[in-house]
Amino acid sequence: MLDDLDHVLLDALQRDASRTLRDLGEVVGLSPSAVLRRVQRYRAGGLLSHNVAVLDPRHVPEVILAVCLVTIEDDTPEEGRRYRARLLDTPEVQQAYEVSGDYDYVVVLACVGMRHKNEVAKRLFQEDPNVKRYTTLFVLDPVRTGTVLPTRRP
Structure with missing residues (x-):
């Protein structure tokens, strides 16, 4: 409380x-x-999990941010756990959300250059037989990034 x-x-x-x-x-x-x-x-209590330094992506020009929209074939709990584990084990995955609607996951990648992004996408999306399809949206301008979560209504 x-x-x-x-x-x-x-x-x-x-x-x-x-x-x-x-x-x-x-x-x-x-x-x-x-x-x-x-x-x-x-x-x-696990409420505060990390103390980190947050870099502004505008000051690291070689970093590519990509938002990937992912649809999986088999959404059983076992397959969901397996896919989540892969996302959690991939350091380039900055954020990952299971979502409702046309896609099953939204995955935010941070990679150094296009070759690196392609390698990560191949590993996470193309080589996984349970990934039905994915779409990549490249971030052109990180208008606002943040990590602050509200703890109550304003």
């Missing part, structure tokens, strides 16, 4: 996890040790 301070603290952490405990405490009105206890609780 999250209280109002948790929501504010989690928002601040998502926007900049490099802030000091003192700085975060000033944002939420808690002591640094109280902030630390909350952060430790988030980690222990």
